[in-house]
Amino acid sequence: RTRDLLSPYVAQVDIHEVMDNQGLPSFHCPDAARIAARCPQDALEVLYEGLERRETARTDMNHSSSRSHLIFTLTIEQSDDAVKATIRGRLHLVDLAGSERLKRSMASVCTGGGRRGSGSASSRAGSPRLPSPRDGQPRDQRREAGAINKSLMHLALVIQRLTQSSGCKLRHIPYRDSMLTRLLADSFGGSSKTCLIITCSSLSQDRDETVGALEFGKRVGLVKNAAEINIEVQQEISDVVRALV
Numbered sequence: 001r002t003r004d005l006l007s008p009y010v011a012q013v014d015i016h017e018v019m020d021n022q023g024l025p026s027f028h029c030p031d032a033a034r035i036a037a038r039c040p041q042d043a044l045e046v047l048y049e050g051l052e053r054r055e056t057a058r059t060d061m062n063h064s065s066s067r068s069h070l071i072f073t074l075t076i077e078q079s080d081d082a083v084k085a086t087i088r089g090r091l092h093l094v095d096l097a098g099s100e101r102l103k104r105s106m107a108s109v110c111t112g113g114g115r116r117g118s119g120s121a122s123s124r125a126g127s128p129r130l131p132s133p134r135d136g137q138p139r140d141q142r143r144e145a146g147a148i149n150k151s152l153m154h155l156a157l158v159i160q161r162l163t164q165s166s167g168c169k170l171r172h173i174p175y176r177d178s179m180l181t182r183l184l185a186d187s188f189g190g191s192s193k194t195c196l197i198i199t200c201s202s203l204s205q206d207r208d209e210t211v212g213a214l215e216f217g218k219r220v221g222l223v224k225n226a227a228e229i230n231i232e233v234q235q236e237i238s239d240v241v242r243a244l245v
Helices: 040-052 138-162 179-183 204-220 239-244
Strands: 016-019 025-028 070-080 085-095 230-233
Touching: 040 070, 138 179, 138 204
Parallel strands: none
Antiparallel strands: 016 025, 070 085, 085 230
16 A cells, blocks of 8 residues: 655555656556655655654664655656746655565564554555554464565566566566555666665675665666766757757
């Protein structure tokens, strides 16, 4: 499920698929809150507001574990009236919840260990607080962990398909299989540049999780995109504008 953390109340939002000029799918969340930012501080205040509503809970591996993914999208537009041109771009700031092995993270029953909701696989800006009649029972967190792991599995599959040769029979990119991969479709497979920061543990007991995270990062590094400037002009492109692009 996808939730809007910038809404003052709990709001589930839908993701719609549209086709771009080249016939490639793109996904948008039109019902999510859009707030104008006049300066960097305005954008940071909106980000912090969303973080305050994000769900965390205590597990055996993390005292403040994220129970959802978080995506904060910053859309930037710059217009020049002299040359009748507009440049647009989007920056996705993504915090992926870590994959969990239930036998380690849910080994004991954690009650009162932080806020939790009824579980989600991805969200526009995380997951706001939802009162649950079963709050405090471990099966809620197990369901959350399963949803998190499933969405990360779909993301890993998308990355694998993107790094396969174009002649492979399984070249189909399954963006539609997960809310997370839908929202990140234009980050990995579009006109974009992607930077992945991996948080690893140096403890020997976390070796399997660390190796898995590094293997995922290695695969992401193989994705090759050709980023282009998104420019819209109201008239024929002049030599000046072409030089700027």
